[in-house]
Amino acid sequence: MTHPSDTGPAAPVLALRGVSKSFGAVRALRDVSLDLFPGEVHALAGENGAGKSTLIKTLAGVHRPDAGQVLLDGAPVLFHGPGDARDSGIAVIYQEPTLFPDLSIAENISMGRQPRRALGRIDHKATRAATAALMRRLGVGLDPDRPARGLSIADQQIVEIAKALSFDARVLIMDEPTAALTGSEVARLFGVVRTLREQGAAVLFISHRLEEIFEICGRVTTLRDGARIASEPLDGMTEDDLVRRMVGRDLEELYPKQEVRPGEVALSVRRLTREGVFTDVSFDVRRGEIVGLAGLVGAGRTEVARAVFGIDRRDAGEVEVDGRALTNGAPSTAMAAGLALVPEDRRAQGLVMNMSIERNIGLTGLRTTVRAGLMDRGAERSRSLDWAAKLHVKYARIADTVSTLSGGNQQKVVLAKWLATNPKVLIVDEPTRGIDVGTKAEVHRLLSRLAADGVAVLMISSDLPEILGMADRVLVMHEGRITAEIPRTEATEETVMAAATGRAA
């Protein structure tokens, strides 16, 4: 949905004027100006490293600009910390909500400043009533007494928004709020954002998903290498226009799918079951094929991948790689058979964050870069250098810890680590989540080339355009079962979503 680029009253509620900020030799922001008007949802676009997060932190009072000004209602302000910004009505909603799981929604919202009764006792009734009023204002029906544990991430973010409103926030900065949300959750969150907009709040919205920017935002400011490229209405712009501003050149195709004639079956899964999680899952992936595994979060896709690779034990069923049956619950034998899994959570599962790039890539070579039972350090280093170069990982030194890399480069290290094993079958779980559009295209090109070289690829993704753009065949899971298998020619958002929500025949 788009709406007029009309930005309401002429006075911006929050503005940046010629702001610069450097960290050592790195100039994170260069002479950036930005106007946020009441009643608008304003997108902030740019690749990883473009300066989005420095800009947010400057608005939120975390960083102080080296030059330039922050204007609140037209008057220069100097925030001495996030508390100052919050008290001025500026709230930041981060991607990962930070609620106390065992406290109720109302307690979370009033944390630290609960209404009191005599003798300093907390007035639970007033707390509840205040929360209920906030929920009504946002137009959502969340029960104030419900504990935060078990809320979907979208609802947790809505609680964070309510908390911000309880501080009388007039400016909401949303930093990739939708990265971990499913389609229907995004719709729910956007409903709340629209309500806020109609009530006159200014929203600064950051997302790597371009279609969301076009759906919810009225104007967009694009950053590249710390400088503002443009601030303009989104009406009349195309996704390609926006990408061009972000990357500074025409991006090659985002979904460079090559046509490959599928070969033999490389991965065969038969009647795989893990009780209470997924049931009777069977499918094949052939050499040269990219099979998409779609479905809502919680449908059991990641769990199937874990059981196939052997991280979790299966209760029933068989898995074969190239005709070799895999032992239950043994990732090491799966690797030996030629299976690789790029997991969903790269920080906890994909990488050892405090280890070097070299050692992280080396982790999958502990059986191969060995001579006479000892580590062959030369071979290990050249293997790591080699694969880091093949995947265009940007780093200063191969011995730097991976935690110093940007998200997109971290994901490339995970891919490097697994491609270094020369897998016959590659399972990738959310391979491009949270990485910028340039790196995303690179990852897609890589997957496409791997398939062309005869690797069987199973791609789990919540990014529907990615599934439709890359997959030869789409498997759809719903509540722990495969509910549809859709060939590329028939796969559309409608057919896939119908199967994912259980509406398919």
Added chain:
Amino acid sequence: MADPALARAVRRSPSVRWDTVVGALLVVVLLLSFTTVDGFGNALNLSFLIGNTLPIALIALPMTMLVVSGEIDLSVASTAGLSGAVMGALWNQGMTIETIIPVCLLIGVVCGLVNGLLVTRLGLPSLAVTIGTLAAYRGIAQIVLGADAVTDFPARYLDFAAGRIGDTFVPYALLPFLVLLAIAVVALHATPFGRSLFAVGAGEEAARFAGIRVRRQKLILFTLTGLTASLTGVFWALHYASARYDNATGLELSVVAAVLLGGIDFDGGKGTLGGAIAGVFLLGALQNVMSLVNVSAQSQIVVTGVLLVVSVLGPRVARQVSAARRAAPPPVPAAPPPVPEASDPVP
């Protein structure tokens, strides 16, 4: 001490390593002791120093690996005590020492296996498990031997465990220890097994996703630790010519203190065996010196405690100094990492 020199070294090197600092400290302490402490430098005293430190050094070998992999074993001293008690009891029964020692080692293996199975199969925290078995194994030792002290082991063995080569400072027992040390250094720092221990300690889940058999490795480590602890128990009984149920009481704290002092990160994933052994001998040398200059036993305990706190603090300070050195010219301690954008998206 040579603090200015140390500070200069810290300033010069962009990434000063704590194990190097401990090694340098050990050298400094030894040099100072040689020149200023009467009676320190003679061969007999040095052989005492080494002989008394060997039990700690022995257990530090597997303990270092355990802590690197993110676990700990506090039952080691009790296992050593149990092993000594069984040795005494069986000796009283008239068994030959050649039969007894393998039995003792087997008991150590069982003790370690029990710890390992409780940790890896039931998923219990090793700190809690081994505090429990610390009490249990010591209790069994008391049941086995009661309040007896067995002292009449064969002279050949006693001489080996307490003697030294000629008039040198080298105890006989140092030689087999050096062999074990070499094996342990290679195992931890040059084999795939050792490499994977660092990964397990720094990121257990990621290690599992990389096909590392985490539980099996931890079970092996706990078992090796039990075996080494029982070997230490045998050595202890022979070295001091006394097998009692309360042998080596409290030794686990010295081992843990020395290992942490040597720069092994309590959170796992960091450290070198060289640093740990330097820490062990630094502690041993300080205790020896304090005895020579008649520092009371109570004060020695205070010094050990302070060292333990320093050991946890030291590596952290060293890391922050390195980080500050690496940061841009104007020292901004809390500045975020410069190049990558900090809004790193994914959970």
